[in-house]
Amino acid sequence: MKKILLFFAATMLVGMSSAQSGKMSSGQLYPLFGPLTFYHSVAQNQLKLTSAQSDDELSEEISSALMRIYLERPDLVRNSEKEMNESGELRQDLDAPIQQEVAIVDEAEPMPEMMPVADPVEIVVEKPKFWTNKADGYLQFMQNYVSENWYKGGESNYSAIAGLTLEANYDNKSRWKWDNKLEMKLGFQTSPSDTVNEFKTNEDLIRYTGKIGLQAIDRWYYTLQVLAYTQFTHGLKPNNKKVYSDFMSPFNLNLGLGMDYKVEWFNKRLTGTVNMSPLAINYRYVDRTDLAKSFGVKIDKHTHSLTDFGSQLTSSLEWKMSDVVKWKTRLYAFTSYHRVEMEWENTFELRVSKYITANLFLFPRFDDSNTRDEELGYWQFKEYSSLGFSCSF
Numbered sequence: 001m002k003k004i005l006l007f008f009a010a011t012m013l014v015g016m017s018s019a020q021s022g023k024m025s026s027g028q029l030y031p032l033f034g035p036l037t038f039y040h041s042v043a044q045n046q047l048k049l050t051s052a053q054s055d056d057e058l059s060e061e062i063s064s065a066l067m068r069i070y071l072e073r074p075d076l077v078r079n080s081e082k083e084m085n086e087s088g089e090l091r092q093d094l095d096a097p098i099q100q101e102v103a104i105v106d107e108a109e110p111m112p113e114m115m116p117v118a119d120p121v122e123i124v125v126e127k128p129k130f131w132t133n134k135a136d137g138y139l140q141f142m143q144n145y146v147s148e149n150w151y152k153g154g155e156s157n158y159s160a161i162a163g164l165t166l167e168a169n170y171d172n173k174s175r176w177k178w179d180n181k182l183e184m185k186l187g188f189q190t191s192p193s194d195t196v197n198e199f200k201t202n203e204d205l206i207r208y209t210g211k212i213g214l215q216a217i218d219r220w221y222y223t224l225q226v227l228a229y230t231q232f233t234h235g236l237k238p239n240n241k242k243v244y245s246d247f248m249s250p251f252n253l254n255l256g257l258g259m260d261y262k263v264e265w266f267n268k269r270l271t272g273t274v275n276m277s278p279l280a281i282n283y284r285y286v287d288r289t290d291l292a293k294s295f296g297v298k299i300d301k302h303t304h305s306l307t308d309f310g311s312q313l314t315s316s317l318e319w320k321m322s323d324v325v326k327w328k329t330r331l332y333a334f335t336s337y338h339r340v341e342m343e344w345e346n347t348f349e350l351r352v353s354k355y356i357t358a359n360l361f362l363f364p365r366f367d368d369s370n371t372r373d374e375e376l377g378y379w380q381f382k383e384y385s386s387l388g389f390s391c392s393f
Contacts, residue, residue, distance in 0.1 A: 131170055135164070136164070140161055140386035143386075157190070164184045177221065181209045187202045227252075227256070227314070230251040231246070234246050249287045250295045260273055261274045272317035277312040282307070285297075308336035313333045315331045325350055340368055343365050347360070364380070
């Protein structure tokens, strides 16, 4: 700070004196405003024995200002006159100043039109897609095995089956979801040993599954689940006119209140849901009176139904084992603490080509409300393998 004050004080002193004298030539102030240098002439002027005043008062004042800096702040002096002389003089070969040749025109060329900063962008606001739809269908031929005590009847044989699955699921990407799934299967078989029935069903199902969920945390949802299922037509056994099951005989309706967990495991190769309903109601209706007893329903004048309260567990999973092998499994279990009903469906799908697949279907079932079999007890079992056409859209 002292350095700056000292320098400006000297400058102002010189300027004031110059203004009074009215004399100032080009380059005289350079020693003050150029790099601070020790000039020999400044020291010689100050050490002269004679005190005669010079005609050039401005030069005397500049010398006096520089001498004051030399004595009070010698640390500011970085160069000397000797070093400047050794470094060389300025060029002397430039006699005249260099001038630029500027072309003067009468009229300037018109400026190009200004381009817009950005092209106009059309903003399109699309309505969010909360609904997703899916459909799977197939028509296949198979070798079929059914245990003797299968609750819907049937016979081991070669047959054909068609199936269609429709899904419409709602998810508002916030907290609510509503899943809807409708499954329909119908298959027929013929048996040379059966002289009574020309055609019999080996697969017959109409099943709807609906779930309304409110997200609790992460993949957990508070869920109300509705499960309803029956079949299309008669269920028969070979060489027998008796009908073992029919449309709305039985008809099952399950309502379950609980939690639903969304499964996404093994890098989303295993996906699906698991539903646990500690509070569940199972309503079973049998329209045909002669079939009521076989499904545990007591018929009277006022009702053809049975209502049980209990707990329920359902799961629906799909595991893509590889690019060509897929496993679909569905587990349903209900207990009223007086009876137990459980179904476990397993479908192993081998994709031969884009539209051709081979399936292996395994279906164990447990129901202690039916008549106990001497060999299998309350267990029932169904299996078939098939090859045919399938498509998804």
